[in-house]
Amino acid sequence: MVDFSVDTRGSEPVQIIDVKGYLDAHTAPELEGVFNKLIDEKKFQIVVNFSDLTYISSAGLGVFMAYVETMRENNGDIKFSNMNESVYNIFDLLGFPMLYEFYKDEKEAVEKFNQKGK
Amino acid sequence: MNLPFTKLAATQKLENALLVSILFFIFKIFFPLQDSTIIILINETFAFLAVYFWLLYIVSIIEFKVKSPLAIVLNAGILNALLFFIIAVSSSVLTEDPAFSPGTGFLYVLISSLVSFVFIAGNVYIFAAFRELFFLKQKRDPRSYFNVMSLFIALAFIAQVLEKLNDSLDFLTDTFFVVSIVLITVNSLRVAWIAFLTKRQKLYLLIISVVLSILFGINFYLTFESMLVNQVILNFSYGLQMFFSLIMIYGTIYFGVIFFTTLFHLPTAEAFDRKAEEVSSLMDLSKLITEVFDFKELADTVTTVTNKVCNSESSWLVTKNNNEFELISVNNIGFVEADKITEAILRPGESDITELKITSSREIKFVASDDLKSANFSSIAAAPLMLHNEINGYLFVGRKSDFEFDEEDQKSISAFADYASVALENAKLIEKSLEKERLEKEMDVAREVQYKIIPNNAPKFKDIDISFFFVPAFEVGGDYYDFFELPDNKLGFVIADVSGKGISASFVMAEVKGIFASLSKMIESPKELLVKANDVLKNSLERKTFVTAIYGVFDFNKGNLTFARAGHTPLYHFHEGELESLTPEGLGLGLDYGDLFSSTLKEMEISFNYNDIIVLFTDGIPESQNLNGEEFGYEKLKNIIIELADKPIQEITNEIMKQVSLFAKDNSQHDDITLVIFKKVKNKKDGVI
Numbered sequence: 046m047v048d049f050s051v052d053t054r055g056s057e058p059v060q061i062i063d064v065k066g067y068l069d070a071h072t073a074p075e076l077e078g079v080f081n082k083l084i085d086e087k088k089f090q091i092v093v094n095f096s097d098l099t100y101i102s103s104a105g106l107g108v109f110m111a112y113v114e115t116m117r118e119n120n121g122d123i124k125f126s127n128m129n130e131s132v133y134n135i136f137d138l139l140g141f142p143m144l145y146e147f148y149k150d151e152k153e154a155v156e157k158f159n160q161k162g163k
Numbered sequence: 164m165n166l167p168f169t170k171l172a173a174t175q176k177l178e179n180a181l182l183v184s185i186l187f188f189i190f191k192i193f194f195p196l197q198d199s200t201i202i203i204l205i206n207e208t209f210a211f212l213a214v215y216f217w218l219l220y221i222v223s224i225i226e227f228k229v230k231s232p233l234a235i236v237l238n239a240g241i242l243n244a245l246l247f248f249i250i251a252v253s254s255s256v257l258t259e260d261p262a263f264s265p266g267t268g269f270l271y272v273l274i275s276s277l278v279s280f281v282f283i284a285g286n287v288y289i290f291a292a293f294r295e296l297f298f299l300k301q302k303r304d305p306r307s308y309f310n311v312m313s314l315f316i317a318l319a320f321i322a323q324v325l326e327k328l329n330d331s332l333d334f335l336t337d338t339f340f341v342v343s344i345v346l347i348t349v350n351s352l353r354v355a356w357i358a359f360l361t362k363r364q365k366l367y368l369l370i371i372s373v374v375l376s377i378l379f380g381i382n383f384y385l386t387f388e389s390m391l392v393n394q395v396i397l398n399f400s401y402g403l404q405m406f407f408s409l410i411m412i413y414g415t416i417y418f419g420v421i422f423f424t425t426l427f428h429l430p431t432a433e434a435f436d437r438k439a440e441e442v443s444s445l446m447d448l449s450k451l452i453t454e455v456f457d458f459k460e461l462a463d464t465v466t467t468v469t470n471k472v473c474n475s476e477s478s479w480l481v482t483k484n485n486n487e488f489e490l491i492s493v494n495n496i497g498f499v500e501a502d503k504i505t506e507a508i509l510r511p512g513e514s515d516i517t518e519l520k521i522t523s524s525r526e527i528k529f530v531a532s533d534d535l536k537s538a539n540f541s542s543i544a545a546a547p548l549m550l551h552n553e554i555n556g557y558l559f560v561g562r563k564s565d566f567e568f569d570e571e572d573q574k575s576i577s578a579f580a581d582y583a584s585v586a587l588e589n590a591k592l593i594e595k596s597l598e599k600e601r602l603e604k605e606m607d608v609a610r611e612v613q614y615k616i617i618p619n620n621a622p623k624f625k626d627i628d629i630s631f632f633f634v635p636a637f638e639v640g641g642d643y644y645d646f647f648e649l650p651d652n653k654l655g656f657v658i659a660d661v662s663g664k665g666i667s668a669s670f671v672m673a674e675v676k677g678i679f680a681s682l683s684k685m686i687e688s689p690k691e692l693l694v695k696a697n698d699v700l701k702n703s704l705e706r707k708t709f710v711t712a713i714y715g716v717f718d719f720n721k722g723n724l725t726f727a728r729a730g731h732t733p734l735y736h737f738h739e740g741e742l743e744s745l746t747p748e749g750l751g752l753g754l755d756y757g758d759l760f761s762s763t764l765k766e767m768e769i770s771f772n773y774n775d776i777i778v779l780f781t782d783g784i785p786e787s788q789n790l791n792g793e794e795f796g797y798e799k800l801k802n803i804i805i806e807l808a809d810k811p812i813q814e815i816t817n818e819i820m821k822q823v824s825l826f827a828k829d830n831s832q833h834d835d836i837t838l839v840i841f842k843k844v845k846n847k848k849d850g851v852i
Contacts, residue, residue, distance in 0.1 A: 104663045104707075106662065107663060108707060111705075111707035138711075139711060140730050140750035144759070
């Protein structure tokens with residue numbers, strides 16, 4: 046099975062989370078851990094880069110739902126970028142595009158945050 | 164080499180020995196003097212046989228005893244002392260009595276026979292004891308050495324007799340006597356068992372062996388010098404005298420060798436003791452590893468034996484989990500103190516100690532704060548618990564005496580640390596398997612819940628064929644479907660998929676079933692129903708949980724289908740040779756509890772005519788994966804439906820399930836698979852599927 050890995054990078058205030066591999070019920074807690082850590086560090090402006098994600102299950106999707114409210118309450122957001130078509134279709138079927146912002150490129154998402162910030 | 168009578172049982176051997184002895188005694192009564200060749204020969208044959216049978220008997224009973232060399236030595240020593248006592252007493256009391264000279268009187272025969280038999284028994288026992296010691300701790304079979312020696316002793320016995328008959332044969336006696344002594348000397352060197360004694364036992368043996376060596380020497384000297392005993396025995400049997408003297412020489416040489424060997428073993432005795440203790444502790448530990456599942460208990464044993472073997476004052480064990488140390492077991496040190504020293508030595512955050520490290524008291528003082536009383540340790544060793552290049556903890560050993568941990572200590576500490584790490588791994592694996600078992604039980608419950616929730620039979624409608632298939636994954640997903648017979652010739656249906664897996668998903672599913680079952684009776688519009696369902700779920704769903712669903716109502720009077728989709732996979736509508744994938748807008752239930760859900764949810768109405776097919780499924784089908792990580796996808800599914808559109812829907816269902824399982828054949832099923840197919844059939848009779 047394809048492994049999953051998650052890393053954060055980026056300078057303040059926007060943090061970028063790189064998710065790689067297979068995000069399902071088993072690997073979701075890893076991503077939750079990253080979100081918890083970011084919230085502890087008071088980093089609420091998040092861009093999730095999906096360029097290396099091969100699969101996402103419903104439990105994986107649930108992670109974003111669990112944290113988006115906290116981010117938004119703190120003047121932040123979770124924005125998605127660099128999604129391949131099949132992963133986007135899963136988000137799309139669920140209606141995520143009506144609730145979240147999706148960007149082709151990570152930079153656009155970061156810029157969007159920065160515009161808001163000013 | 165099998166001598167006669169060796170295979171007999173011990174009691175039979177005893178019978179033989181007694182029989183020969185009694186016959187010998189009777190013979191002695193009739194022929195007390197050895198005055199002719201024939202009497203000498205018979206007499207000596209009796210003597211030889213008596214020794215032989217007694218030896219057979221005693222060897223067999225000694226073998227049954229515990230093979231403790233010291234006990235054997237002590238027995239031989241006591242018998243030897245007894246012989247010495249007899250010689251000494253008889254020398255001092257009886258020598259001067261002229262009346263007691265060799266003669267033919269019954270009294271003389273009786274006493275001389277008694278003395279001789281005591282000597283036979285004593286010497287034979289001593290010889291048997293030597294034999295037993297000889298075979299102790301011998302790796303290769305040294306039997307032939309001992310047998311050759313025994314043979315020469317027997318030859319010396321015979322030669323002594325022959326010499327009496329013919330003086331010119333004295334060279335034979337001398338030769339066999341000397342050869343026997345040489346062989347005795349060679350065989351006396353086999354004292355490997357001494358090495359396995361503890362230091363105390365060695366000290367004990369040292370004293371006993373020097374006493375016995377001298378005693379045997381004196382006895383040898385006295386059997387020749389003490390006129391009386393010498394006379395008595397010589398008169399009794401010439402061969403026996405030779406046998407006795409050889410045994411006494413054997414004793415002198417053997418205990419002399421034992422004395423010196425023990426003396427040389429003494430300096431290493433302590434090291435040997437320690438090694439032996441370490442080996443037995445490790446054996447105990449490895450047994451514990453397989454028997455004890457509680458790591459704490461094992462850790463206690465590890466710290467205890469480490470202290471014992473390493474001569475240290477304190478020992479403690481910490482485990483490492485995600486860079487956090489946890490004190491598991493302490494031996495002779497307080498928890499707080501052990502914790503502080505651990506922290507001082509490991510210095511969390513710094514690179515790991517990957518090899519055994521010795522910290523001296525000066526360094527400890529330097530790294531630790533002043534309030535630490537640990538200063539009275541002269542040195543502390545920390546050994547990592549390594550397995551697969553991963554550090555799982557440390558074993559600490561603290562010593563207060565000024566002796567540093569030498570190489571031997573370090574090796575033992577590392578060995579105990581290795582054992583602890585294996586034990587720790589073992590305990591973890593067991594915990595994992597218990598966890599797995601618990602999970603499996605949980606899954607069984609979840610699967611049972613699920614099977615109870617989904618319908619087993621489709622409702623029977625005259626205008627419609629319904630086929631469905633459901634395969635739960637090992638980790639039960641939250642798939643759910645249901646049919647509701649509604650008034651006015653209507654049929655409601657729902658297909659839903661709860662996010663996540665396992666028992667929590669199946670609980671949500673049960674709730675969803677309740678919601679749809681009750682709402683379907685109250686609300687006709689699929690959109691309104693879903694909006695209401697979303698509202699109800701608001702109070703119970705976790706933030707990260709959502710439910711995708713399609714709810715629809717067939718109206719057979721109007722010939723149409725009204726449905727709404729809440730984030731679910733598309734609804735396929737096959738109509739006049741074409742398959743349409745329908746995804747009216749709609750958020751998953753639980754994604755948003757505000758206006759957005761209702762404002763974005765679209766209701767769709769399509770016609771549902773003769774031969775039209777409606778296919779509903781959960782993402783378990785398109786997301787089925789093969790071993791290469793490829794997904795089954797939507798296209799294959801569509802193609803099967805189109806190809807088999809004019810076949811009975813049961814056939815379509817079977818084909819889809821067949822293709823999915825063929826596709827993912829070697830891969831495990833990650834998610835529940837649900838498939839529901841409706842087909843409009845005009846000419847169906849009531850009550851027949």
